Every structure is written in structure tokens, then in C-alpha cells.
Amino acid sequence: MPASSSAALASPTPSSGTPSTSTSTTRSAKATPSSSSTAAATRSARRASSRSTSGDRPWAAEAERGMPSFTTVREIVAGVGSLSCVGQRAAALGGRALLVTGRSAMRQSGATDKVLALLAQAGVEAELFDQVEHDPATTTVDAGRAACRERACQVVVGLGGGSALDAAKAIAALVHEAAPTADFVAGKPIGQPGLPFIAIPTTSGTGAEVTKNAVISDRAARLKQSIRAECMMPAVAIVDPELTVSCPPWVTAAAGMDALVQAIEAFTSVNATPLTDALAFDAACRLIRWLAVAWEDGANLAAREQCAYASLMAGMALANARLGAVHGMAHPVGARYGLEHGVICALLMPHVMRLNRDFVGDKYHQLSVAAGGNIIAFVEALVARFGLRRALDGVAIPREDFPAIARESLPSGSMKANPRKFTEEDVAAVLEGLVGKA
Ligand SMILES: [Fe+2]
Incomplete structure (x- = not known):
């Protein structure tokens, strides 16, 4: 039976105008010093530019001030x-x-x-x-x-x-x-x-x-x-x-990998809160368990339902925590070379994760436990199993384009939410990984 739920949640606003204690404590306890300072810098920058234009939308004003806030559909x-x-x-x-x-x-x-x-x-x-x-x-x-x-x-x-x-x-x-x-x-x-x-x-x-x-x-x-x-x-x-049952395997794989990348990026975002963590981690776990099953047997309604819930929950998480470097790079790279969004996200993900792994506290460990092995290797294995590298056949990504791609991706909101502060060299290293294996 359909389950109906209504939600428009906003975290309590401390009268002092500072972020809630419980959220900031949880965040810093799990993060490394580097990611904590990045998150603090992000919040501080947001507060500094907090001239609210949100009118009668108090949740938006709180988000602009860098306070933990959560909104979703009615x-x-x-x-x-x-x-x-x-x-x-x-x-x-x-x-x-x-x-x-x-x-x-x-x-x-x-x-x-x-x-x-x-x-x-x-x-x-x-x-x-x-x-x-x-x-x-x-x-x-x-x-x-x-x-x-x-x-x-x-x-x-x-x-x-x-x-x-x-x-x-x-x-x-x-x-x-x-x-x-x-x-x-x-x-x-x-x-x-x-x-x-x-x-x-x-x-x-x-x-x-x-x-x-x-x-x-x-x-x-x-x-x-x-x-x-x-x-x-x-x-x-x-x-x-x-x-979703009529989705062919390629679409199931590309869309599902987008959902998995979104779940992981929202989970490790500098804006993550306990609310978004719960959604993002659960979404990732469901996809780790069920995406390959749905890809293998599209008529498996139980697998389809798990993936549908996972995509929904990852979306709720990213709408509040934002994403990371994969999504910062995916739009310029996808647009330049005509690559599908989910596919380019999947191909970039392992390279970004290698750069991020020292900046995510124990979150990759949590995902690795869920995957039954190293989460980066797990993502790579899914990419290989789904044959997604075929999308790069006949696609030239010249190294001369790397600086322009960096210029286009570094200012994005997704990039700013990445746990490691990405540089032009980091973008080039990710692209080198992509091209080197093509
Ligand atoms: Fe995406």
C-alpha cells in the first residue's frame, strides 16, 4: 500500500543565532581537522554574507546563515x-x-x-x-x-x-x-x-x-x-x-549510479547534518544491496522499490546538504563531451574518493562495512560490471581542456560542499585518472 508522509522540517533556531550545539558537535566529532576547518570556514562565509532575501521563508534565512535547516516537499x-x-x-x-x-x-x-x-x-x-x-x-x-x-x-x-x-x-x-x-x-x-x-x-x-x-x-x-x-x-x-520496471539495464545503471554518488557525496558534504546523514547513509546502503539486483532483473519489483526509496532519500539529503566534487565536475565534463550525467558521475567517483578519503572522518569506513569491502573498490567494481566505460569509446578528453574544466567546476556550489578543498591540480588529477584508464 502507498505510504503517505508529510514533511516540512526546520531545526529549532537557537536564540543566540549560533548553529545548534548537537549538530556541530556531531559533525566535528566525525570529521578530520581539515574537514572541520573547511566546514567552519564555509559556515563562517555564509554568516558573513547573510543578508536574507527570503521574506516569509524563515527556513531559507536560516540556511543562508549557515544554520542547520531541513526542508523537503509537502x-x-x-x-x-x-x-x-x-x-x-x-x-x-x-x-x-x-x-x-x-x-x-x-x-x-x-x-x-x-x-x-x-x-x-x-x-x-x-x-x-x-x-x-x-x-x-x-x-x-x-x-x-x-x-x-x-x-x-x-x-x-x-x-x-x-x-x-x-x-x-x-x-x-x-x-x-x-x-x-x-x-x-x-x-x-x-x-x-x-x-x-x-x-x-x-x-x-x-x-x-x-x-x-x-x-x-x-x-x-x-x-x-x-x-x-x-x-x-x-x-x-x-x-x-x-x-521504473520498464527502464532498460543501461538507464537503470546510469540513474542508479547517480543516486549512489549523490548519497555518498551528500553523506560526506561539509554541510551534512545528522538528518541528512541518516537519509544519505540509508540510501547508500540500499543501493549497495539492491542496485545490481535491479540492473540484473528489471522485473524484480522488490529491488526496484528499494532503489526508488534510495533515490528519494538521497535526493532529500542532497537538497539540504548539497553534493561534492563529482557533481562539481560532472556538468562541465558532461556538457563538453556529450556524456550522460549518471555515467560521468560514476566514472569520476572513484578518482574523487581517493582524493577525499583523508577528509571524511570515518564515513568511508561506514560505507565499506555496508559494502563488505573497500567502498572505493566497490564503486569501481559496479562501474566495471555495468560496462559504463563504454561511454568513453571514441570520446577524446584532451589535456589542454583540463584548465578550462577546472575554471568551470571550481566555483560551483557542489564543489564548495566537497570535504577536501579542491584545487585546479586536484581537478586535473581526477581527469588524468579518467583519461589514463580510457
Ligand atoms: Fe546527480
Whole structure:
């Protein structure tokens, strides 16, 4: 049966304006001196720039001041069969919906027709926007915003993998803005409230159903970047593992490795708290146990359900703790050489972990215990078993590009959350590891 839970948690705000004692104690007890000082420097820098623009969103103000704060979607409905609630949830948010999805996979699997039927049964008029491509472009989001306005939609429903959910999230958030989507990819803040958004993932990977950012590509500017705002958090996440059964092995592996990397990076982030640790570690453990099973036998619904929960929990963790150097590098490297996000994350991960291992306290040890052996070797073995290095066949990553990749990746929010303070030399060392084994 679907399990429903509501959550919008914020940690108590100490009257002194300092981070809560319990959180900072736990964090420093597990971290090495280097990672503690990095975390302290990060928190200190945040406090120094804490001119809140969060209005009536106190949790956002606390996050800006570097205080531990935790936010997530208003409602998560999860479990086999949970898709059946989509009509009722959409009807509660508005009578007209824009259903945003990809160009073919969801139609072929029957999921699009199923959601349209469920919306109709609940009396919700639905307009279909099924033009989302892999790595959605600003122009696609512009087209979706126009369709949403023309039909006066009151709620947006996103159905698909990370690309479809990110496009749907951006459409919902920007529908009432006048400026083109490219401006927001370039950093323009969102000023107008958008529409409520229901997220329905069909892969177990990005966790986009519980994150407040959308990765959108401005092809003209050769820019692939997150639009990020508190208001982009979905209203409802519906996580039905049955929707992932049609994922082919390659997609299962790429998405699942993204989820595993996200779980590990959130677990070792300088922003990690006991709340995000619980989610991230549990997510990693589930993927360590079940990802290969789901890859081997896509029809194994128990394995699919474990991976769906893991991806969901890793998403909740990263939305609050952020990520690390793998994700800092994955966008520029993926965009330059046309590599899938989950695949490049998986390929970069072991090299980053070798550089990070002296800066994560006992957290790799905890993961190694869960994996029954060294966690870095475990990640490498999964990459080999899934055959992900095939993605590099025919791809040239010239060493002359390394400095530019470093310049693009070092300022990212993910990089700033990495436990080791990455330098240009560190980025080059990771890329050397990637190229050297290609
Ligand atoms: Fe990712």
C-alpha cells in the first residue's frame, strides 16, 4: 500500500543565532581537522554574507546563515500503486493541469496514457506537453511556459526521468515570469510565484522529485546550469516503483549510479547534518544491496522499490546538504563531451574518493562495512560490471581542456560542499585518472 508522509522540517533556531550545539558537535566529532576547518570556514562565509532575501521563508534565512535547516516537499506518496493518487492530488491543487513528459519513452510504456486517464477520472482537464528532450534546453522550457499560460493551467505534473522532471519544475516555477528561461540559467533570481508542481519519477536516480533545482541547458551560450530557488520544491512527490520496471539495464545503471554518488557525496558534504546523514547513509546502503539486483532483473519489483526509496532519500539529503566534487565536475565534463550525467558521475567517483578519503572522518569506513569491502573498490567494481566505460569509446578528453574544466567546476556550489578543498591540480588529477584508464 502507498505510504503517505508529510514533511516540512526546520531545526529549532537557537536564540543566540549560533548553529545548534548537537549538530556541530556531531559533525566535528566525525570529521578530520581539515574537514572541520573547511566546514567552519564555509559556515563562517555564509554568516558573513547573510543578508536574507527570503521574506516569509524563515527556513531559507536560516540556511543562508549557515544554520542547520531541513526542508523537503509537502507530501511524499510512495510505494507500489501510489500513482493511482495523482488525479486526486492534482484536483486538490487545480482543475487544469499541464502534464510534462519526454518525447517517447513514457508514451511507449503506457505511463502517459495512464496518468492522463487518472487525471480525467478526477475531473482534471489535462494539456499534454511531451516535448522534453535529454538535457532539456531553455527553449523547451520557454515552449512549456507558453503552453501552460495559453491553457491557463493551475498545476504542473512532471512524469519521467531527471530531464522531464527538471523541465517540468522550471516550467512551473517560471510560468508567470516575463524574462526568457536563459536569463534564469544565467543567474536571474525568480521574483514571481509559480504554480504547484507534482513530480512523478520513472527512474531511480536524480531525486529531482524532492529537490529545489532544475538543470537546464542554454545551448546558444554553451551553458548547462541549475536554476535553484526555495520556491522550486515540488508540492507532492509520487514515487511508484512500478514505473521504473520498464527502464532498460543501461538507464537503470546510469540513474542508479547517480543516486549512489549523490548519497555518498551528500553523506560526506561539509554541510551534512545528522538528518541528512541518516537519509544519505540509508540510501547508500540500499543501493549497495539492491542496485545490481535491479540492473540484473528489471522485473524484480522488490529491488526496484528499494532503489526508488534510495533515490528519494538521497535526493532529500542532497537538497539540504548539497553534493561534492563529482557533481562539481560532472556538468562541465558532461556538457563538453556529450556524456550522460549518471555515467560521468560514476566514472569520476572513484578518482574523487581517493582524493577525499583523508577528509571524511570515518564515513568511508561506514560505507565499506555496508559494502563488505573497500567502498572505493566497490564503486569501481559496479562501474566495471555495468560496462559504463563504454561511454568513453571514441570520446577524446584532451589535456589542454583540463584548465578550462577546472575554471568551470571550481566555483560551483557542489564543489564548495566537497570535504577536501579542491584545487585546479586536484581537478586535473581526477581527469588524468579518467583519461589514463580510457
Ligand atoms: Fe546527480
